[in-house]
Amino acid sequence: MDAQLSASPSGMLIEREHAVVFQTYRRIPLAIDRAEGTRIIDLDGRSYLDMLGGIAVNALGHSHPRIIAAVEQQIRRYMHVSNVFYQEPQVRLAEQLVAASGYPRVFFSNSGAEATEGALKMARRFGSAHAKYDVVGFSGGFHGRTYGALSVMDKALYKDGMGPFLPHTLVLPFNDVDALEARVDENTCAVMLEFLQGEGGIAEATPEFISALWSLKEKFGFLVIADEVQSGIGRTGDFFAFERYGVRPDIVTIAKAVGGGLPLGAILATNEAAALFERGMHGTTYGGNPVACAAGSVVLEEVTSGLTDHVREIGSYLTTQLRSLQGQFPELVRDVRGRGCMQGIVLSVESAPFIPKLLEHGVIANATAGNVIRFVPPFIITRNDVDELVEALRSVFNNTSLDTLQSSHG
Structure with missing residues (x-):
């Protein structure tokens, strides 16, 4: 200095x-x-x-003045009571996310990495029921720095000296249709990807790559997890980056923009995918904090009102x-x-x-x-x-x- x-x-x-x-x-x-x-x-x-x-x-x-007002109002009511109770700020934001995304179920977390870990647990639950355990990620992808996330990423800086990582995980070259078709098979339970990579250099999935992925999904019946942590909630001009491909992933992870500056993430899922978690199988002390959800509601209102x-x-x-x-x-x-x-x-x-x-x-x-x-x-x-x-x-x-x-x- x-x-x-x-x-x-x-x-x-x-x-x-x-x-x-x-x-x-x-x-x-x-x-x-x-x-x-x-x-x-x-x-x-x-x-x-x-x-x-x-x-x-x-x-x-x-x-943002509306976020400040919403946060101040919620803080004066209560800041934390835990997820053993029903809470209006959580339910309100979940309703907004369902309406905006078309996904019927929401699980709140504190961050994108937490949402990733939850989604990977869902993938393995699905795999356990079908005797298929491989989870596939792609080069350049970023899903967090926790162990499950690192297991489906390839960046050496985050992984060197940290192994061994989760078994039955592999990382394939992004946008490589030949590699995709060669390695994704009947043993694959889930594929996780960013349709528009952030840490990967703003690299976008090609239509050919996504088409090949969905053909394999139809053939082998695995889950697709879309990581929209960085690209979602309207950042690309669409609510999700994957929308322009005309496909619908089974599970979507979000965070970042949804909290408006407060720590908040979520897993969005189809009813079938959400049912993979039964009561008590997954949880969080702080996820869906009411103050963060109050801020998130303002974000959703603004984003869905023409922003x-x-x-x-x-x-x-x-x-x-x-x-x-x-x-x-x-x-x-x-x-x-x-x-x-x-x-x-x-x-x-x-x-x-x-x-x-x-x-x-x-x-x-x-x-x-x-x-x-x-x-x-x-x-x-x-x-x-x-x-x-x-x-x-x-x-x-x-x-x-x-x-x-x-x-x-x-």
Whole structure:
């Protein structure tokens, strides 16, 4: 840490954190004071455009007045009583999710990773009844950092030295129809995938891949689990990313946007899949916390009242503006991926060095999949926000020596 940062309020907090907290995160060197709308303000008073949105969490932006009001009202009534009781905030949000998704059953968790673990338990329950136990995941997928999740992922950083993982799990190449058809068979009980990968670099499943998967599903009768933790609740302009494929998974996991900034996840399922869990087989102390559910109800009301129209419109504008950068910097920007408020630019070099440079220009984003800069902002971003992002990117790219980056990468 340089001397100027060390002497600032942000620097002093960073030093305190280094002294007492596990050093497991690659944190952006910002210490946050407050946030509102699409802006984050650090302890030194500088304002930043938030194109990361709490990693796809703050769908309605920061400090949304309706969420604050709903949370305050619920806190004054009660904050926690446990799931041995019936609770109106849970039931209300479950009803909203059923209406918006078309899935008749909801199980609440605290996070996407918890939802993953529950879904995998459902898969194994299904497999036990049919003497088939293999669970398939795909390269580039991200489902959490718990053991079941890691078992159907391939990222070495998360897995090295952590094994052995769950038996009867395998990870196949994403979008590889030949590998899919060669390895998925009568022993497969479930296939889990993100239709639009987040950590995988905003990589989207091809129609051919999904068509092949559903043909195998019809042939062998396994469950399909859609991980919509990052892409769901309207982020792509559709309520779920899988909707444009014309298919219907058996189980859907959600989190992030649904809580509006509070920890909340859920499993959505068909009646048949939900029946795999009998009373007492699965549970959680905090899942479906009433305060988080109160926030979630506001998110669902906003998303289902026309906000996805804005997501599609602003997403189209964002795509157009990012592609203009591709035209201006063809040797650096190789592709633009994604839709709605889940997009990324694919570079010809590593993306990580660009994140601090963007920060210097007042923009927060993150690097993923080696060479992708990811944007998962609040759904409420405006054209002015997009213009600010693009001008920051243009300035950074204009001051980038591609030869230097390529030689340092090599």
